[in-house]
Amino acid sequence: MASKRPTRANTNTEPPKKKKKKRKLSKKRLFWTLFFTAAFAIFCALAGYLFITVNGERLYNENKDKMIVAENSKVYDRNGKLMGQLSIQKSEPVDDDQIPKLLKEAFIATEDKRFMEHGGVDIWSIGRAAVKDIIARAKVEGGSTITQQLAKNIFLSREKTFFRKATEVSIAMALENNNTKDQIISMYLNRINFGGQIYGIKAASQYYFGQSDLSQLEVWQMATLAAMPKGPTKYNPLRNPENSKERRAIVLQLMQEQGYITAEERETAKNVVYDYTPPAKKQQYLAFMDYVMSEAEEVTGLSQDDLNVGGYKIYTTMDANAQQVIEKEFADDSNFEKSADDVQVQASMVIMNNDTGAIVALMGGRDYERKGYSRVTSSRRQPGSALKPIVSYAPALESGQYTKDSPLSNKKQCFSNYCPGNLHGYSDTISMPDAIQKSENIPAVWLLNEIGVNTGFKFAQKLGITLDKEDKNLSLALGGTSKGTNTLEMSQAFSAFANGGTFNEAYSIKQIKDSDDKVKYERKKDGVEVMSKDTSYQMTEMMKNVVESGTGKKAAISRPVAGKTGTTQSGIKGNKSNRDVWFVGYTPELTAAVWMGYDNPDKTHLLHKSSSLAATFWGKVMEQAVQGFEAKSFPKPETVKPPVEVPVVPDIVSVVTGLSGSYDPSTQIVSLNWNGVEGNNVQYHVYRKESSESDFRLIKDAAIASNIEDFDIVEGYTYEYYVTAFFADTNTESEKSNIVQVFTEPLVPDIEPEPDTEQPDINNGNGNNGSGNGNNGSGNNGTGNGNTGNGNNGNTGGGTIPGVPETNPGTGGETIPPDGTTVPPEQTVPPVGGDSGVTNPVDPGSVNTGTTENGASQGTTTP
Missing domain, CATH: 1.10.3810.10 (Biosynthetic peptidoglycan transglycosylase-like)
Structure with missing residues (x-):
């Protein structure tokens, strides 16, 4: 039997804990606390003082040779030649x-x-x-x-x-x-x-x-x-x-x-008034030096004072020949349109190496001074049609939905209340090369609408163009941006076309060494592929046409050139002058962007000439600048996308014959007649080529009768026509008819002619009253608009071609050179359906600059 375990009483036998008494801080304890605290502080102070003293003496002895400005930093060009001290x-x-x-x-x-x-x-x-x-x-x-x-x-x-x-x-x-x-x-x-x-x-x-x-x-x-x-x-x-x-x-x-x-x-x-003027000292390379200084501060974190006196060696990308050329031409007043007063027409130019993005020369303005206002980076202006390749054509090619052989819509049309216009008239379709060459507006807007505004917007950003959210609208196709761009961004962007689709950020410094010859900074940044080689190749091929026979003809030099003009209209109702003119172009070696205009444009400070002025300047500078670079060819991809297949037209017995044409100067209409062909559901396609165009284009695609009248005529032009028969049942088209040539000679009034006088090289001629367009525009005492346009008893609006009857059309036409060559007109025309200008999306009451070369309603009105 188990014994019972005795139970313990549930009583607490532990004595209660006593509360600890707080110890009072005695005087003796306080004394020693303060003593050791003070001793420690004194020890730290003495140690700190000793360290500062010893360290100061050491640093003084090491750096006492720097007590004065003993050594300037030096700057070298791309070949390692001393440009000068950092002045x-x-x-x-x-x-x-x-x-x-x-x-x-x-x-x-x-x-x-x-x-x-x-x-x-x-x-x-x-x-x-x-x-x-x-x-x-x-x-x-x-x-x-x-x-x-x-x-x-x-x-x-x-x-x-x-x-x-x-x-x-x-x-x-x-x-x-x-x-x-x-x-x-x-x-x-x-x-x-x-x-x-x-x-x-x-x-x-x-x-x-x-x-x-x-x-x-x-x-x-x-x-x-x-x-x-x-x-x-x-x-x-x-x-x-x-x-x-x-x-x-x-x-x-x-x-x-x-x-x-x-x-x-x-x-x-x-009370003394300071009135001393230091003697002017002309120094080379100021603009480039200032750009180098800004970049050096950015990449090193050093101040301007640090860089000035630190004994640095700064190796830059500048080409001495190119920089000397650009400075010489900026100093030549004859390269710029003359102002009505003392306010100069200003300009900006950047030249880049396509392979690397290295800046070889730049200029931020005329009469540039040390640390002056540089329009290379500080000034942002509307690029006009120069932006079309970046936001419309290149992204369309890159999407894979289009090639340079794809037909584009060229019909007169509106896009959600946005109604751009063309200078050269309209047609059902136009090829992409022709649209770029003539700088037509409708195809660029239509194409951006087809691929999506966001696609063009993002593509432009990839090419370094600074854009805001409010720029996401169709006016972007014609260069309508809220803040504009500058020559640095535009040269960067176009260099990607020249470089097989690789984008290089522009830079001016290759390396910086300190006074001990240790590398402080070195450029090590690779390019980024922003488009395929095929896209860049197709864009180059099309923009070569702009220089060979289009709006950029005056930029042609001894090497292959591709590029694009850009013009921004005044934005002032009834004023057909320009705020900005551009040419951005490239050879296989270099890309350059030129802008010209007034810093603060107003009614009296606008350009009367078009982008041909910028193209001429570009060609003058680049012809000299490329001499320091070995000639190359534009890169061509190993495999080029095949052109869009066009159905083979079977042999058709019925061919249009007997085409004839005549012009009535009293009505300004060309009448065409031909012999009809046999067959069911036959329509006729009429093709036309005017004297400034390089190829025929379709002007009528559904004629039923065997005659038409062409109302879209500019007097003084020669027009060629041919007709084909289109059989809708079989979707086939006949071979072309005979070609007929019609010269639209104006009706000459029976009055005593005035003696010939040489007229100023301007786009808009001014008469006394009224207006007339083209050669001998209608209305006595009229205004003639365009090259060689003049009203009777008015002033001639441009230069004429000696001995050649053809003239350039309408407002905004390019100046005709004295050698008699016909130059396609620059695309600036009177607005259609609205005033020139882009209504600012942020402030609908204000008008941004008009942004097209041949546009009407030059922007999008944003509700």
């Missing part, structure tokens, strides 16, 4: 005794009034600055002494960190330990920047006052120079004379308060 203007250092005492005191009063008292670091100034910053909740005052500023300038790094500040203090203390105050202020004045590329007190005195002897400086001149370190650009007396004068007054007030000058001297110096 800082400096003089030899000035010794202590050559700098007037009052000049030193002007800087001390302004920059560091306790300079003669502190040991390199001014604790009181730092404390005062900290208090002001806390009160203002922002950095409003600096606490750096002149010695610290000198120390700061020794180092190339500009990062704002605690360690950098500690290093600055170290150097400042070492400077004070190893130099007198006079030596420190002299080193400071020999080293600091005085605006732009001016370094050192003597160089500044020479540049701003023409005075190399500092002892000859007057009080107001000393104060002007002492005002500049706080803001070398803001207080530059040349660029900002009012700011400079205001700051000068503050400096003079400080000098008086600190006892360096009298109140009378202050008032006299305060």
